[in-house]
Amino acid sequence: MFPRYLESLLEELLHEFRVLYVTGPRQSGKTTLARLIATRTGMEYLTLDDPAILASALSDPHGLIRSLAARKVVLDEFQYVPGLIPAIKEASDNQRSDERGKFLLTGSADIFRSAKAQEALPGHMARLELLPLSVSEMSGQPRNLVDFLSAGDYSAGENRVEAIAPVSREQLAALVMHGGYPEVQDKSPRAKQIWFKSYIEGRLYKDFESLYAARGDYHSKIQALVPYLAGLCGNLLKYANVGNDLGLDDRVVKAYIEILDLMFIVRRVPSWLKSHSKREASQMPKLHFVDTGLACYLLGLRTEEQLLGSQYYGGLLESLMFMELSKHAAWAQEQADLYHFRDNRKNEVDMVLEKSNGRIIGIEIKASSSVKIQDFNGLVKLAEFAGDRFERGVLFYSGNAILPFKIGDANFHALPIGLITCRV
Numbered sequence: 347m348f349p350r351y352l353e354s355l356l357e358e359l360l361h362e363f364r365v366l367y368v369t370g371p372r373q374s375g376k377t378t379l380a381r382l383i384a385t386r387t388g389m390e391y392l393t394l395d396d397p398a399i400l401a402s403a404l405s406d407p408h409g410l411i412r413s414l415a416a417r418k419v420v421l422d423e424f425q426y427v428p429g430l431i432p433a434i435k436e437a438s439d440n441q442r443s444d445e446r447g448k449f450l451l452t453g454s455a456d457i458f459r460s461a462k463a464q465e466a467l468p469g470h471m472a473r474l475e476l477l478p479l480s481v482s483e484m485s486g487q488p489r490n491l492v493d494f495l496s497a498g499d500y501s502a503g504e505n506r507v508e509a510i511a512p513v514s515r516e517q518l519a520a521l522v523m524h525g526g527y528p529e530v531q532d533k534s535p536r537a538k539q540i541w542f543k544s545y546i547e548g549r550l551y552k553d554f555e556s557l558y559a560a561r562g563d564y565h566s567k568i569q570a571l572v573p574y575l576a577g578l579c580g581n582l583l584k585y586a587n588v589g590n591d592l593g594l595d596d597r598v599v600k601a602y603i604e605i606l607d608l609m610f611i612v613r614r615v616p617s618w619l620k621s622h623s624k625r626e627a628s629q630m631p632k633l634h635f636v637d638t639g640l641a642c643y644l645l646g647l648r649t650e651e652q653l654l655g656s657q658y659y660g661g662l663l664e665s666l667m668f669m670e671l672s673k674h675a676a677w678a679q680e681q682a683d684l685y686h687f688r689d690n691r692k693n694e695v696d697m698v699l700e701k702s703n704g705r706i707i708g709i710e711i712k713a714s715s716s717v718k719i720q721d722f723n724g725l726v727k728l729a730e731f732a733g734d735r736f737e738r739g740v741l742f743y744s745g746n747a748i749l750p751f752k753i754g755d756a757n758f759h760a761l762p763i764g765l766i767t768c769r770v
Contacts, residue, residue, distance in 0.1 A: 348483050348528060350379055351490075351677045352476055357383065360447035364438045365471040367424070367451045367458055371610035371636055372549045374478045375528050376452040377422055384420045389450060393422035400426060407433040418448055425453035426556075438470045455557055456608050477610070478526030478637050480673040481666075481766045491671055491766060492678035495699060495707055498738060500748050500759055510764040512715060512746040518763065519650035522662045525639020526669075535648070542643035546572070550611060558605045567594060571602055575612055575633060576641040580661030580696070582688065583614060583633040610636050615668070618685035618698040618706065620732065627731070628688040634665040641665065660713065664696050667711045667742060670766055671697065693727035695739075706732055708739040715745045717760040722753060729756040 356379070359366050370376055377393070384391040394400045402410045404427055411433035424430065434449060441448060458473055482489065494500075524531065527545075530538045554568055570592050578588075585603070589596035606612045614631040635641035641662060647653045653662070668684065675682050681702040687695040697709040708728045712721060725739035739758040742765075751758040 347378075348479055348531075349486070349488075350375060350476070351480070351483060351488065352474060353379060353382075355677050356474060357387075359472045359474070360387070360450065362446060363470065363472040364441055364446055365434060365449045365451065366447070367453065367471055367473045368476050369453050369456045369458070369473065369610075370476040371478065372454045372553065373527050373529055373545065374476050374610075376454070376476050378528075379476060380420045380422055380450060380452050383450060387418070387447070389418045389420050389447075390414070391420045391422065394426040395423050403427040403430055408436065411437050418450075420450045420452070422452045423454065424451040425455040425457050428457050431457075435470075454553065454609070456610070475610075475672075475676050477669065477673045477676070479528055479531070480526065480670055481521055482670070482674070484524075484526070484531065485767045487767060489765065490678050491674040492682050492699065493674075493680050494765070495709070495740060496678075496680040496682070496701055500750075500761065510746045510748075510762045511767075512762070513744045513764045513767065515654055515713060515744070516650050518663060518713060518744060519653045519659070521767075522638045522659075522666050523642050523647065523650060523653060525637040525642070526673075527637060527639065530639065538639075539643065539648070542640055545640070546644070550609070553609055554605055557608065558601070564602075567592075567598070568602060570594075571599065572606070572611070573644040575603070575606070576635055576644040577658055578633045578661070579635050579638070579641055579658065580664035581633060582628065582630045584630060611640075612636065613669070613672070615684060615686050615697075618687045618700065620735070627690065630688075632686040634668050635662075636669060638662050638666045638669070663713055664711045667709075667763070668697055671699070671709070687724075687728050687731070689727060689731060691727075693724050695724045695728045698728070701737070705735050705737040707737055710739070710741045711763075712741055712743045714743055717741060717743050717745070717749060719751070719753070721760075722751060722758050725758060726753055726756065729754070 368376055381391060392399055394403060407427065407430045530541050533541060574592060585596040585600045589599045603612065607614055613634045613636055615634060616631055617627060617629050619627055642653060645658055647656060653659055671684060683700045685698040685700060687698050695708045696711050699707040699709060708725045710725055721741055722739065729736040729739060736756060741760045742763050743760055744763050746762050746764060749760040
């Protein structure tokens with residue numbers, strides 16, 4: 347079993363909050379982790395996949411929660427019965443002020459993302475995302491990339507890294523194709539394809555139907571949309587363009603993509619904007635797939651050679667690195683948000699990491715093993731745009747050296763992608 351670096355934070359927050367909600371895509375490892383925590387802490391484990399428990403929760407949510415009395419409980423697949431939220435609130439309100447860790451909820455759809463749902467448990471609940479395995483978890487490398495980038499000083503001091511191996515194009519392609527779902531990591535190529543097919547047909551379409559009150563022939567629409575979106579990885583998302591290409595109303599496209607976002611199939615990344623800068627930068631979101639292995643399956647890419655020779659390689663590599671940073675952000679010491687940047691002159695930066703103090707780190711991804719000064723052009727434009735909020739810029743590449751650059755008054759580094767695979 348792979349280590350889950352979110353585990354220690356999860357246990358810590360159970361001692362700080364009355365309710366903890368762990369959300370993430372199907373098959374990301376939530377149930378495995380929830381059972382482990384339940385066994386270790388003595389919590390009772392209940393799953394709404396159990397037809398009897400589901401029937402009870404649907405017919406009498408308050409009665410089910412009251413029947414638990416003082417027991418501390420894991421409620422798995424909580425998204426099936428959003429009507430349990432008022433019952434959870436009632437139980438939380440009735441706890442003593444010093445009681446913590448009453449409920450550990452897990453769900454494969456982010457039902458607490460809405461403001462209305464969050465307001466139901468103000469101050470009582472913490473929310474964590476358990477995404478598919480990170481490259482760092484699969485390689486046993488415990489360095490947190492968000493904290494590493496935030497600390498700076500990459501070539502000296504406590505942040506210094508030694509002996510980083512270069513990563514070949516074939517190795518990068520393999521990382522993209524494997525993805526992070528725990529179930530597929532030890533499967534043969536043929537078995538992986540069967541697993542992904544089952545995941546799409548048995549989980550994605552089924553869950554989509556339960557979350558979206560679709561009318562008419564939604565099934566063929568979603569079958570066309572999901573592979574199309576896999577091909578948009580690393581690109582700006584314009585709903586009208588998607589609608590035109592697929593012959594769909596752009597309002598339907600937006601509604602469907604919002605559900606796919608709630609299901610952790612895709613992730614829409616907002617544009618980074620300064621105050622009063624909306625006219626100077628694009629406000630369109632960028633699209634990434636949460637799991638690049640699933641995206642490769644949807645695009646019909648079955649080998650590393652096919653991936654490397656396709657038009658999708660650059661975007662999928664960017665998605666891999668974006669999601670790696672997203673996974674690290676979940677358990678980092680530094681509180682950070684991720685954006686992208688594109689100004690009205692089409693200068694772009696793949697990712698912008700905004701720290702809790704408002705300062706930013708620009709991040710570019712490059713598959714090449716060499717670096718030229720021109721590769722920092724987008725980061726230089728971001729530095730000019732952000733002014734004193736710009737802290738530094740980094741460019742990830744497939745070489746093995748940490749290289750400092752100074753352009754104007756701004757500091758930049760080329761960093762090896764191998765940082766996520768090499769052990770400390």
